[in-house]
Amino acid sequence: MTETKLDVREIPPAKRHPKIHEAFDDLESGDTLVIVNDHEPKPLFYEMQAEVPAFDAENYATERRGPTEYVAKFPKKE
Template sequence: MSTQTVTQIDVRTIPPYERHAQIFGSFDGLQAGQALEIVNDHDPVPLRRQFEARSPGQFAWSYLQAGPALWRVQIDKLAASADESGGSCCSGGACG
């Protein structure tokens, strides 16, 4: 099994009004099988709800550390489903 690429974002260092946009931008730039690790000072429940609404079926959410002072969440990017890739896993010539 290959080593997964994980990009860490410490959201405590990002102004609150920029956090989600930066996280989604980073997530969108990942390839299937790569992941983001979010470091925060609280449980990012609102972020998870946004992921569920915006990217259903495209991510896996795992708590690596669950407070009380530090929260670390890994968000894995999953392969696109057949519906999202035009009906075939090989659309665009990319079978995985």
């Protein structure tokens, strides 16, 4: 089980979700995608929960590390 980190703060907002979905799809079962974002990614959480069967929503976690830094873990089901 590995973690892949993706800092999306420099990616234009319209391109963030497609980039995140692509990175998540590339994960192996049991791996986690760690997103660094400038806001809490609740809309992305709900999108993943509704549209991505491999997303392990029960083990999703987020942490605010500063005014413009949120770190969220999106695990892929085993």
